[in-house]
Amino acid sequence: MAATTEKNLRNALIRLKHGRPKVVDKRRKISITALAEEAGVKDSTIHNRYPDIAAEVRGLTGNTHKAQRDDKSAKLKAEKEKNRKLRAYIEELESDVRKLVSINATLDSANEQLKAELSSGNVVRIGG
Structure with missing residues (x-):
């Protein structure tokens, strides 16, 4: 089941990258939530079980954990x-x-x- 889920996530990510999603709106930005909807899973599944895929999505959007934290820290300061x-x-x-x-x-x-x-x-x- 995990292999199938990972395969579905990878395929959904490819569809999102190429602008040809089957489930979400084509104009929607790539995000973990959009990927989860496209793959038919919860976004917590991506965060908890597939951190490499989550990191890849963040890399595509330019939002790594460190960058997000640093940005929020700077705004707070x-x-x-x-x-x-x-x-x-x-x-x-x-x-x-x-x-x-x-x-x-x-x-x-x-x-x-x-x-x-x-x-x-x-x-x-x-x-x-």
């Missing part, structure tokens, strides 16, 4: 750096907001004081 920068920017903005709240409170206090002085009658407006 870039996202972490972006998050670090965004957190620093948020802290800076929050600091600015605190400063502006303080300035606003000082101006409100000064404004209230000026209104009180104006309403006391002891102050005369000039030019207004």
Whole structure:
């Protein structure tokens, strides 16, 4: 049975390479999932029992395990750096907001004081 399955996988891979699959859409990219569907097996079968075929498919698509891992690692590192920068920017903005709240409170206090002085009658407006 294993020899038959391997033969079916090899034949399905050949059909996919040449763009003449019997089961999957011809426009579909070569992948382990597409190969599994074409051969009538589960993709876990390819991963677990036929790692050489899985490696061949990854080689065709340019996605080796190491390359996939390195790519994901680089993307993760870039996202972490972006998050670090965004957190620093948020802290800076929050600091600015605190400063502006303080300035606003000082101006409100000064404004209230000026209104009180104006309403006391002891102050005369000039030019207004």
